[in-house]
Amino acid sequence: MFKSKIKERRLTKRPAWLRNLSFLTGAVIVLFAVVVALFPQLFTSHDPLEVNALAVLQGPSGAHLFGTDNYGRDVFSRVVWGTRIDLLLGVLGTVIPFVVGCILGLLSGYFSGVLDNILMRVIDILMAFPFIVLVIAIMTVLGQGMINVYIALWVVGWISYAKLVRGDVLVLKNAEYIQAVKIAGFKNSRILLRHLLPNVINAAVVFATSDIVLNMLTGASLSFIGLGIQPPTPEWGAIMNEGRGYINIAWWITLFPGLVMAVTGIGFSLLGDGLADFLRTKGR
């Protein structure tokens, strides 16, 4: 009749240690990636652009951890230096849309009216394009290059935040406590910043962590098909694009950048999951 301790344990909700473990794993991965991005020279012995005709297409070894590419460049060094570019793609590609989208969502949800109408129509139009096609179309107009990748991501990225925040604001603004501060004669700016923003920002923050992964992937995809960041810049997608032609004989050029990218992405996802859990329990 009395269940053992172990049996009881299994019935408990997601145990705290596991939640903390995944959050911690995520935090460690992300932190490490940030350190690598900031100080790539600490981790590498080779110049990522250094061509070596004597060491072409060598497999992974002690000297070249991830092997070398068709120019004899050290793939490990290229991946390490690429961290900076890809991480920045993810983070910068997310931060600006996050800010813009949240502001637009707040305003249009709160004031409704013309602004809201226009915003919704703009979103309808932009949503008619598949995400990547729209990004590519913008890249086509702007031309290749790093800054243009950012612009393309920014033009498209704010939509999710605006929709998310707007939806929450529409619900919240009819909540009693918001009505109460309205009746109390608080200024709109104060209601927006002090009362609405703190309540809608959490969902946007959680979404942003997954958006970082998505933007990193999109940036790399663009470079992979040759539209984004151009070689010889050591960007993960671009490295994999170069390795693609040698995939039969030199799989390492393609395998390792993708692996590193996946691990980084998992790091951000775990961090986001932990954050969501934390914000949920805090909210209660």
Added chain:
Amino acid sequence: MNRLNYIIKRILQIIPVLLVVSILIFLMLRFIPGDPARLVLGEKATNAEVAAMHEKLGLNKSLLEQYWIYLKGILTLNLGDSLKYQRPVIDLLRERTGVTLLLTLVSTLFSLIVSFPLGYFAGMHKDRLGDHVIRTTALAAIAMPSFWVGLLLMIVFGLWFRVLPVGGWGATLPDQLKCLILPGITQSLMTSALLIRNIRNSVVEINLLDYVDFARSKGIPEGEVKNNHILRNAMISTVTLLSMRMAYMLGGSVIIETVFSLPGIGALTTEAIFSRDYSLVQTLVFLFALLVLIINLLTDILYSFLDPRVEF
């Protein structure tokens, strides 16, 4: 009758969106810096050649006139010739749209087959080992670049085991479907992961509702509880996500088709961009938008069948 009105209304709503989309695409490509004729012909072209190209592309006309010609072309399916392929654009589209649609459908099918059982299982075993494993796997699947997964699958199944074609396109439908297996898996990976999450969370939420217990209290088999009560309701929120993901995967074809050398409109888009065939790009982007709007329309109609609470 109500539903028919609703469908007609939804179709009519698409028209203004398409119009704005066409204007947007038209203007966007006019913003490309440099003379399009010169971009097409290259730096060495003579002035006369450029002038002739202007004539051919209709660039000497006013912007409004150009737009009108472009719009008329779309409406009458008279899309002109592709500069790169030297063939009527409409023929290209006819050959290639099917490939991309098939790829999107196969990917969707794969995602559904994978995500419903796994999402249901995870939701029913919330916070147990199976749930953790499924959720962690899904998390990893989302973080992996699709083109990279595609390349790995090509190495493993195409080069090591030699069981599946690594790319290209077959002549017969069975061959073609075989060619779509690896691209389909690649494309469906992220969608499956997102769907699993969504279904899992829906199942967890639905399980808290009394109608599931009430259904069980009737003594019906657990399978019927699962299908008629849990999954049926989980589908409602899933359909919306699925339509968004189908639109995304349609766009993802640009990358997947490039990796697997599939002759679809995705690969055609990159080819057109690199060969600076901008009128083809213009048409293709419009086609993508049209397909997304059709997917959304079909989703809304499906939704109205799934959820009786929808008001027409």
Added chain:
Amino acid sequence: MENLLEVRDLKTYFYTQDGVVKSVDGVSFSVRRGETFGLVGESGCGKSQTCRSVLRLIKKPGKIVGGQVLYRGRDLVKMKARELRKIRGKEISIIFQEPMTSLNPVLKIRKQIYESFEGLNLSKQEKNDRAVELLKLVGIPMPETRLDEYIHQFSGGMRQRAMIAIALGSNPKLLIADEPTTALDVTIQDQIMKLLNRLKQELDMSVILVTHDLGVVAQMCDRVAVMYAGMVMEMTDTVTLFAKPRHPYTYALMSSLPDQSKRGSRLEPILGSPPDLGNLPQGCPFAPRCKFCRDICKKELPPLVEVEPGHMSRCHLKKDETNFSGIISVPDARGRKY
């Protein structure tokens, strides 16, 4: 009289992150054939979980960890799922508090009512006829058209009627009604109670009626168990309960009710709030709120003992110390208003 259902020392615990919540902690009672048995108590006292435990409808992370639920001598707790399905709906049915969330929003009423014919082996025509008949029985007008509607097209009272019709689908011998009228407004409450009473007599069922409303108990039930903190505090027939309550908690509940004969006097609320089931104090769970609390009450949990034949109470107070009778009076304790 024959016992249809016998619940013995039932324990249903919830294993949450914050610890074990003992929602049902050693509950015993029996339901006789043809009677209406009341389970009464404040919200969160475990009465709903007791009901759900009977049909093993406990949600995770809850679990029945001990005790027996004997239906005609067979233990439902230990029974195989396949066997249990033959009991569910066919022998014992349950209806829930919130008809909106207790009926599937995306299935037609027809489908949901057909599901309750599981095991009856009816033809399509028979199913249709029976469904119409059931809706008529519970007083839903135009049953033929309503069958093909969805739950959002029904009003609150109609939803509850539909749920009752579904619960009756396979002629159960026992109907568990878990606060069937709490979500409805007063006039509708009245109608539903009358309906339940009529159906009980017409169909020769036993009913377990869960409620927090002593008025409903007085008018509906033959016998009552008063629950507090997952335990039965007092259990006897309705007349005795109102005439001679032996437990201070029962007495407190009654004193908090408005009373015709004492118009103008103040209502006496029960001070404090129901205990946290995850963290019960030592001794009697009601002790912190009890006006008659002694030292021993804070140290030892009193056993449930038979103070009079057929009258159980869980209190340290002696018989002469619990003579509350006369202090209170409840209008027409058995005067079947319904």
